[in-house]
Amino acid sequence: MQDTIYALASGSGRAGVAVIRLSGPQAIEIASKLCRSLPEPGSHALRKLRMVETGELIDEALILRFAAGASFTGEDVVEFQCHGSLAVVAAMGTALESYGARPADRGEFTRRALENGMLDLTQVEGLADLIDADTEAQRKQAFRVMQGNLSEAVETWRADLLRALALLAANIDFADEEIPDDLVKEIVLRIKAVRTGIAAQLDGAKAAQRIRSGFEVAIIGRPNAGKSTLFNRLAGSDAAITSSIAGTTRDVIEVRLDIGGNAVSLLDTAGLRETEDEIEALGVARAKKRALEADLRVALLEPGQAEPDDDVVLGADDLIVRGKSDISAEGTISGVTGDGIAALLQAISQRISADAAESSLLIRQRHKSALATAVERLDLALALCEMEADMSDLISEEVRLAVRSLDVLVGRIDVEDLLGEIFSSFCIGK
Ligand SMILES: Nc1nc2c(ncn2[C@@H]2O[C@H](COP(=O)(O)OP(=O)(O)OP(=O)(O)O)[C@@H](O)[C@H]2O)c(=O)[nH]1
Numbered sequence: 001m002q003d004t005i006y007a008l009a010s011g012s013g014r015a016g017v018a019v020i021r022l023s024g025p026q027a028i029e030i031a032s033k034l035c036r037s038l039p040e041p042g043s044h045a046l047r048k049l050r051m052v053e054t055g056e057l058i059d060e061a062l063i064l065r066f067a068a069g070a071s072f073t074g075e076d077v078v079e080f081q082c083h084g085s086l087a088v089v090a091a092m093g094t095a096l097e098s099y100g101a102r103p104a105d106r107g108e109f110t111r112r113a114l115e116n117g118m119l120d121l122t123q124v125e126g127l128a129d130l131i132d133a134d135t136e137a138q139r140k141q142a143f144r145v146m147q148g149n150l151s152e153a154v155e156t157w158r159a160d161l162l163r164a165l166a167l168l169a170a171n172i173d174f175a176d177e178e179i180p181d182d183l184v185k186e187i188v189l190r191i192k193a194v195r196t197g198i199a200a201q202l203d204g205a206k207a208a209q210r211i212r213s214g215f216e217v218a219i220i221g222r223p224n225a226g227k228s229t230l231f232n233r234l235a236g237s238d239a240a241i242t243s244s245i246a247g248t249t250r251d252v253i254e255v256r257l258d259i260g261g262n263a264v265s266l267l268d269t270a271g272l273r274e275t276e277d278e279i280e281a282l283g284v285a286r287a288k289k290r291a292l293e294a295d296l297r298v299a300l301l302e303p304g305q306a307e308p309d310d311d312v313v314l315g316a317d318d319l320i321v322r323g324k325s326d327i328s329a330e331g332t333i334s335g336v337t338g339d340g341i342a343a344l345l346q347a348i349s350q351r352i353s354a355d356a357a358e359s360s361l362l363i364r365q366r367h368k369s370a371l372a373t374a375v376e377r378l379d380l381a382l383a384l385c386e387m388e389a390d391m392s393d394l395i396s397e398e399v400r401l402a403v404r405s406l407d408v409l410v411g412r413i414d415v416e417d418l419l420g421e422i423f424s425s426f427c428i429g430k
């Protein structure tokens with residue numbers, strides 16, 4: 001029999017209310033000892049909680065009871081909304097353990113939800129992201145995946161491919177006879193439709209992962225252009241050292257910001273120039289590399305500089321700003337006075353939002369890999385469909401392998417290998 005597990009599901013420390021969740025085959029029995037009569041499944045009631053042997057009162061709590069099959073884990077679940085003191089939570093733990101429950105491991109409630117089919121693997125990943133969400137875009141994206149939007153898409157593709165397989169099986173039954181054209185056409189149409197749907201998701205994978213991990217924005221320019229000063233102004237802190245000595249910044253310095261509802265990693269970089277200084281040269285190399293990899297570059301020009309140098313090639317979307325507007329007539333921005341900062345943030349926000357709008361539901365690298373494999377298989381299948389000879393057997397095999405990739409994606413197969421990694425990021429009580 002499964003253990004019955006409990007954990008504090010709300011944040012730890014002093015609070016108005018502490019939510020303690022109890023789940024497992026003995027949940028009802030254990031909870032009944034503490035509060036004599038439980039509310040009906042699917043309802044709640046206020047109850048005094050006491051130790052059955054001594055009659056000692058622990059707390060008065062709101063009890064929520066969920067029926068097996070209609071709870072988060074799929075098991076019998078009782079939630080106690082107690083007073084949120086450390087002492088009440090500790091006393092509840094002692095009581096629950098004395099009646100046979102044990103503390104839950106990290107992510108154990110969610111693992112049970114997965115095992116009981118309440119969530120699939122992508123939904124678990126969406127849930128993990130929702131709990132970690134800092135920005136509005138992260139929340140929206142995680143919520144969609146947790147709700148099962150990716151699962152639904154996968155199930156639709158899977159059903160279409162299974163239908164294609166059924167048609168192929170019928171095709172094989174025609175053996176040496178002429179294969180009906182219509183049948184081949186329908187098989188090809190179905191495979192193509194699925195391929196198109198998957199490809200659209202793959203197109204948005206990069207943006208989806210950027211929403212999750214943050215868009216990188218690199219400030220670049222000549223030494224002493226005022227990059228670090230601008231960086232500190234945008235970051236709202238003194239994260240980077242600034243000075244009048246050219247070549248002050250060496251390492252890439254990074255701060256996390258929320259710009260217009262998107263997570264951004266803002267990068268300060270070494271001033272770009274030819275230099276004899278070995279360490280500064282390393283810094284310049286790093287600056288170039290990170291600037292090229294970044295999603296957006298902000299080229300800061302020094303007074304008198306007509307256009308950006310070509311150390312780092314800029315794209316059409318990259319931003320060019322003229323610095324030190326407090327001492328230079330052509331300047332548009334000043335890290336010292338804050339002039340033009342709002343407009344720069346607005347421009348960054350606009351570009352990132354445009355990228356973010358392209359995002360799909362593929363919030364993990366493994367989603368992308370699984371679907372890329374599926375597309376490869378479908379492309380092979382489609383190439384085989386073009387052949388003169390009857391390739392039904394080989395086509396079926398490729399389609400089956402594509403279905404297999406979809407099954408891996410939602411965790412229908414090969415799930416065990418992934419669980420450790422996925423649940424290690426969960427907190428206790430989830
Ligand atoms: N007047 C004025 N001075 C500025 C402004 N921004 C930076 N400075 C000055 O310019 C000098 C260089 O500033 P930094 O922010 O260190 O420049 P940097 O581009 O990071 O320099 P490196 O890291 O050496 O490449 C310092 O003396 C700053 O005080 C500005 O907007 N206006």
Ligand SMILES: [K+]
Nearest residue numbers: 224243245248
């Ligand atoms: K400097």
Ligand SMILES: [Mg+2]
Nearest residue numbers: 227228248249
């Ligand atoms: Mg600097």
